[in-house]
Amino acid sequence: MAMQTKEQKAEANRKWYAKVKDIQCAKRRADRKKRPEVYLQRSRMADVNAKKRVFMAYGNKCACCEETQREFLSLDHVNNDGAKQRRELNKTNHKSTRSTYYWAIRNNFPLSLQLLCYNCNMSKGFRGYCPHQIRRLKQDVHEQAVA
Numbered sequence: 001m002a003m004q005t006k007e008q009k010a011e012a013n014r015k016w017y018a019k020v021k022d023i024q025c026a027k028r029r030a031d032r033k034k035r036p037e038v039y040l041q042r043s044r045m046a047d048v049n050a051k052k053r054v055f056m057a058y059g060n061k062c063a064c065c066e067e068t069q070r071e072f073l074s075l076d077h078v079n080n081d082g083a084k085q086r087r088e089l090n091k092t093n094h095k096s097t098r099s100t101y102y103w104a105i106r107n108n109f110p111l112s113l114q115l116l117c118y119n120c121n122m123s124k125g126f127r128g129y130c131p132h133q134i135r136r137l138k139q140d141v142h143e144q145a146v147a
């Protein structure tokens with residue numbers, strides 16, 4: 001048997017692993033075809049878990065009014081650059097809303113995102129600010145005047 005150099009061994013190893021990976025992928029594809037509901041369920045669970053993780057990381061409440069009812073909360077792009085990001089993410093062929101959560105996880109929960117309830121989110125979208133902020137500003141001014 002001819003002696004293999006280190007490089008040849010590494011190359012053989014790489015080929016072997018590539019082959020194993022191909023076989024595993026093919027198996028998984030076949031399995032997915034056979035039991036699509038199992039995979040759908042699994043990916044739904046992954047989505048739910050990803051959402052939970054993201055909500056937790058952003059404090060589980062609206063960054064504006066501190067609403068904690070999960071059903072009212074959603075991710076918001078602080079600088080309103082959501083459309084641009086969605087275009088970027090769409091290039092990678094993911095479902096857009098889903099991938100914002102995964103994007104947040106991949107990027108270690110950046111401050112460019114925040115949780116907002118629908119009220120605050122809509123107000124920010126329509127007016128560019130939320131009335132809560134005005135109320136808080138007035139309160140601050142009032143407190144400063146009283147102090």
Ligand SMILES: [Zn+2]
Nearest residue numbers: 062065117120
């Ligand atoms: Zn809110």
Ligand SMILES: [Zn+2]
Nearest residue numbers: 064120130132
């Ligand atoms: Zn608000």
